[in-house]
Amino acid sequence: MRFVTRFVLGAAFVTTLVQCRPERHWEHDLTRVSLDIPAHVTSYVGVELEEPTRAQVELGRHLFHDPLLSADGTVSCASCHLQANGFSDPRPFSEGVGGGVGDRNAMAIVNLAFDESFFWDGRRNSLVGQAHDPVVHPLEMAETWTSVEGKLRESGTYPQMFFEAFGNLDLDSNQVTRAIAAFETTLLSFDAPYDAFFYEGAMGVLDSSALRGFDLFFGEAECVHCHAGPLLTDQTLKSNGLDGTVTDPGLGAVSGLDSDLGKFKVPTLRNIAQTAPYMHDGRFSTLLEVVEHYNSGVDFLAPNLDPDMHIYAEGLNLTEQEKLDLVAFMESFSDEVFLTNPAFSAPQ
Ligand code: HEC
Ligand code: HEC
Incomplete structure (x- = not known):
């Protein structure tokens, strides 16, 4: 019996060695990708991003689109983050392995590489840390890291990609999440009609309705207090007065502070016309409904309501045309190149 165990263990060890030995022609590829970030963005956010290597980005793209990361091989990151929807999900609540459904x-x-807090409640502080969670979340990919690592090591193509990306065959969760974060770093969107108009002074890209919406957004409707700068978010967590009684504690559950109850990440408005439904629980299905919230629906009993929300205390009293104008302006945040860029799509 003892001999058999020893033999089996020995055989397993030899197989592992054989599997993990890099082929002679594999090389650690240190070529970096050019991120092409407009100078006004860099100066506004004050952060110079480190350019990831081409091999890490390519590996990350494969992993992002690969259902191998889930327990039953049916769910990839891209199942809930669809490119045509600005890498969000058109369903209010996504379905994970076995039809599990979350509540956000x-x-x-x-443009997440500029951020410092992730998830609606800001519970993670890096993209690498974030990418760890969906894999093991019971309602998302419901997998274990040991199992993912095993599947990747046994696959025909991944060992070489990991070697090219990292120069070794550790092939562990740390490398998986680093590669996914490298891919996400390339998901940059600064090429919408809004950018051409606002940052390049291009005429004729916004129609008259969108131009009136622009005036409202920066003026009377004061959206720019929170949806600010080229990222269209001030990257903070705030309450915009959705509920008088807290149903989801948001940041409060993370910090443990009552003063954070009901606060959520101020989301970017990049590609907002493609990322319906809206808010942390997907309660609004159209941008017009969102505008109506700010126009007349803010709940002033909401705990920790942001001070900047008091501008809506009297109601904005927007006309029907002005509401449509705000929507038309938000539609100018859609970046067609980003939404269809084959470099971000599932590898063929
Ligand atoms: C079953 C659906 C589902 C899957 C699969 C999934 N996500 Fe998500 N993702 C979500 C939901 C829902 C949230 C918001 C959850 C929350 O805030 O509590 C989210 C949030 C995020 C965020 C935070 C964005 C921000 O602005 O803070 C990132 C980044 C992200 N996911 C990346 C990934 C990656 C990478 C994978 C694959 C490893 C993945 N997701 C798999 C549903 C999913
Ligand atoms: C005090 C800060 C603040 C102001 C001012 C503000 N917002 Fe928001 N906005 C938020 C926060 C916070 C959320 C997310 C709330 C949540 O889901 O709990 C949000 C969410 C949104 C969303 C949904 C985004 C998504 O991905 O689901 C849209 C669209 C939006 N705001 C548009 C506007 C418009 C238009 C105005 C001006 C009329 C405006 N906001 C003013 C803080 C603000």
């Missing part, structure tokens, strides 16, 4: 709307993945 899947967020858009865009």
Whole structure:
């Protein structure tokens, strides 16, 4: 019996060695990708992003689109973060392995490399840390890291990609999440009609309705207090007065502070016309409903309501045309190149 065990263990050890030995022609590829970030963005956010290597980005793209990361091989990151929807989910609540359903709307993945808090409640502080969670979340990919690592090691193509990306065959969760974060770093969107108009002074890209919406957004409707700068978010967590009674504690559950109850990440408005439904629980299905919230629906009993929300205390009293104008302006945040860029799509 003892001999058999020893033999089996020995054989397993030899197989592992054989599997993990890099082929002679594999090389650690240190070529970096050019991120092409407009200078006004860099100066506004004050952060210079480190350019990831081409091999890490390519590996991350494969992993992001690969259902191998889930327990039953049916769910990938891209199942809930769809490119055509600005890498968000058109369903209010996404379906994970076995039809499990969460209670928050899947967020858009865009320009996130500049952020310091992730998830609606800000519970993670890096993209690498974030990418760890969906894999083991019981309602999302419901997998274990040991199992993912095993599947990747046994696959025909991944060992070489990991070697090219990291120069070794550790092939562990740390490398998986680093590669996914590298891919996400390339998901940049600064090429919408809004950018051409606002940052390049291009005429004729916004129609008259969108131009009136622009005036409202920066003026009377004061959206720019929170949806600010080229990221269209001030990257904080705040309450915009959705509920008088807290149903989801948001940041409060993370910090343990009553003063944070009901606060959520101020989301970017990049590609917002494609990322319906809206808010952390996907309660609004159209941008017009969102505008109506700010126009007349803010709940002033909401705990920790942001001071900047008191501008809506009297109601905005927007006309029907002005509401449509705000929507038309928000539609100018859609970046067609980003939404269809084959470099972000599932590898063929
Ligand atoms: C079953 C659906 C589902 C799957 C699969 C999934 N996500 Fe998500 N994702 C969500 C939901 C829902 C949220 C918001 C959850 C919350 O705030 O509590 C989210 C949030 C995020 C965020 C935070 C964005 C921000 O602005 O803070 C990132 C980044 C992200 N997901 C990346 C990934 C990656 C990478 C994978 C694969 C490893 C993945 N997701 C798999 C549903 C999913
Ligand atoms: C005090 C800060 C603040 C102001 C001012 C503000 N917002 Fe928001 N906005 C938020 C927060 C916070 C959320 C997310 C709330 C949540 O889901 O719990 C949000 C969510 C949104 C969303 C949904 C985004 C998504 O991905 O689901 C849209 C669209 C939006 N706001 C548009 C506007 C418009 C238009 C105005 C001006 C009329 C405006 N906001 C003013 C803080 C603000």
